[in-house]
Amino acid sequence: xxxxxxxxxxxxxxxxxxxxxxxxxxxxxxxxxxxxxxxxxxxxxxxxxxxxxxxxxxxxxxxxxxxxxxxxxxxxxxxxxxxxxxxxxxxxxxxxxxxxxxxxxxxxxxxxxxxxxxxxxxxxxxxxxxxxxxxxxxxxxxxxxxxxxxxxxxxxxxxxxxxxxxxxxxxxxxxxxxxxxxxxxxxxxxxxxxxxxxxxxxxxxxxxxxxxxxxxxxxxxxxxxxxxxxxxxxxxxxxxxxxxxxxxxxxxxxxxxxxxxxxxxxxxxxxxxxxxxxxxxxxxxxxxxxxxxxxxxxxxxxxxxxxxxxxxxxxxxxxxxxxxxxxxxxxxxxxxxxxxxxxxxxxxxxxxxxxxxxxxxxxxxxxxxxxxxxxxxxxxxxxxxxxxxxxxxxxxxxxxxxxxxxxxxxxxxxxxxxxxxxxxxxxxxxxxx
RNA sequence: GGGAAGGUUCCAGAGCGGUCAAAUGGGACGGACUGUAAAUCCGUUGCUUCGGCUUCGCAGGUUCGAAUCCUGCCCCUCCCA
Numbered sequence: 001x002x003x004x005x006x007x008x009x010x011x012x013x014x015x016x017x018x019x020x021x022x023x024x025x026x027x028x029x030x031x032x033x034x035x036x037x038x039x040x041x042x043x044x045x046x047x048x049x050x051x052x053x054x055x056x057x058x059x060x061x062x063x064x065x066x067x068x069x070x071x072x073x074x075x076x077x078x079x080x081x082x083x084x085x086x087x088x089x090x091x092x093x094x095x096x097x098x099x100x101x102x103x104x105x106x107x108x109x110x111x112x113x114x115x116x117x118x119x120x121x122x123x124x125x126x127x128x129x130x131x132x133x134x135x136x137x138x139x140x141x142x143x144x145x146x147x148x149x150x151x152x153x154x155x156x157x158x159x160x161x162x163x164x165x166x167x168x169x170x171x172x173x174x175x176x177x178x179x180x181x182x183x184x185x186x187x188x189x190x191x192x193x194x195x196x197x198x199x200x201x202x203x204x205x206x207x208x209x210x211x212x213x214x215x216x217x218x219x220x221x222x223x224x225x226x227x228x229x230x231x232x233x234x235x236x237x238x239x240x241x242x243x244x245x246x247x248x249x250x251x252x253x254x255x256x257x258x259x260x261x262x263x264x265x266x267x268x269x270x271x272x273x274x275x276x277x278x279x280x281x282x283x284x285x286x287x288x289x290x291x292x293x294x295x296x297x298x299x300x301x302x303x304x305x306x307x308x309x310x311x312x313x314x315x316x317x318x319x320x321x322x323x324x325x326x327x328x329x330x331x332x333x334x335x336x337x338x339x340x341x342x343x344x345x346x347x348x349x350x351x352x353x354x355x356x357x358x359x360x361x362x363x364x365x366x367x368x369x370x371x372x373x374x375x376x377x378x379x380x381x382x383x384x385x386x387x388x389x390x391x392x393x394x395x396x397x398x399x400x401x402x403x404x405x406x407x408x409x410x411x412x413x414x415x416x417x418x419x420x421x422x423x424x425x426x427x428x429x430x431x432x433x
Numbered sequence: 434g435g436g437a438a439g440g441u442u443c444c445a446g447a448g449c450g451g452u453c454a455a456a457u458g459g460g461a462c463g464g465a466c467u468g469u470a471a472a473u474c475c476g477u478u479g480c481u482u483c484g485g486c487u488u489c490g491c492a493g494g495u496u497c498g499a500a501u502c503c504u505g506c507c508c509c510u511c512c513c514a
Contacts, residue, residue: 261469294468327469384462387477393463423463 045103074127182207
């Protein structure tokens with residue numbers, strides 16, 4: 001049996017990852033290696049950083065010497081959790097759920113150790129035990145043990161009844177399904193604890209209740225707070241949508257940037273939640289940060305740690321290199337020295353366009369290159385480009401543009417690329433073919 | 434069905450026969466400052482071969498000339514039935 005290495009609850013507490021906990025949970029965890037699970041709703045074929053907290057919970061669990069189970073909700077995902085959702089959820093079709101489960105499973109495998117003896121992690125799909133479960137059986141085995149009164153007293157249900165929006169029988173059943181998961185895992189895997197976001201408390205407790213009544217057993221519950229931002233907006237969203245772990249959806253560079261741009265107060269909170277850095281070091285980092293907030297020690301470290309964990313050291317290096325070039329000053333030489341592969345990697349997330357050599361040579365003004373030459377991606381009209389040139393907002397190959405003529409000796413990066421830049425953050429990599 | 438008001442450039446909202454590509458505010462985008470932040474200040478905000486060209490719900494008309502006047506149509510808001 002694996003040793004219990006740390007007091008998990010204490011650890012989660014100082015990290016601000018504990019919201020609610022059922023009495024006795026801490027004793028159970030300190031007593032013996034405990035199997036615990038967290039559920040993942042297969043609403044997309046990739047995890048996003050909102051899921052990261054759950055992933056971190058599982059990792060902490062394993063690190064502390066306990067056995068983590070990640071349950072992908074193939075069955076529950078077909079129903080939809082009503083918790084804190086204003087309206088009835090759209091049901092996903094079977095094919096997309098299968099696809100989503102496969103995607104999420106692949107990502108979870110990167111974070112957990114599946115081969116470390118007793119406390120090896122496991123990933124399970126609750127569809128496996130629900131698919132053969134008939135409705136009659138479910139009604140007799142699960143439904144009999146809890147009253148509708150009990151189920152209706154849940155906050156998630158009450159809310160939907162109170163505001164008149166209503167709740168379908170399907171969604172009403174959800175908590176019972178999730179409760180059954182817990183019961184099933186209790187019986188089959190000796191799983192004693194369920195973790196989740198604080199919005200899951202009601203559902204989790206339904207599970208412990210079912211275990212108590214049906215199996216006369218004791219199971220535990222713990223939740224972590226929902227991650228918030230200091231300014232009240234939703235965590236994990238950028239202008240372009242959610243931040244995904246899938247590099248196809250959110251490039252490692254964008255991922256790194258997301259963390260780097262976190263606000264000061266949020267960074268203090270997030271570094272505890274999303275990294276494994278020890279308390280002493282974090283305290284020191286925070287102290288250093290407060291000393292010189294403009295150097296953004298916290299954000300850099302946070303972005304580094306999380307990007308490395310999700311995408312690996314190599315992608316992290318590229319993301320940092322890209323950030324330096326895109327936001328640094330006097331980096332023209334650095335830019336010119338990049339080989340083609342690195343160059344393309346750095347500008348992976350940047351809009352790109354192509355232009356023929358003949359067209360380029362036919363252009364007299366830079367404004368032509370910036371509008372038509374970028375397929376109007378950087379500027380939709382030549383006039384707009386001209387105004388911006390006049391206003392001093394244009395750089396070519398990271399060098400501020402002076403005149404408006406297209407220099408005959410314009411140097412092409414790697415003999416075929418031009419990096420056009422509007423302001424600080426808008427780029428277009430033009431390929432000359 | 435009767436009556437009133439109105440539809441303006443991304444939005445709000447002026448303009449009411451030439452000086453209107455159209456005030457002002459917001460937003461957006463740039464610049465300075467800064468921490469790839471916030472605040473602040475400044476600039477730009479229809480297209481252009483820089484001659485002009487196309488815009489003010491839609492279609493016609495009056496006029497040397499219309500976003501501005503007239504006619505019809507479409508749409509919206511309010512009041513009455």
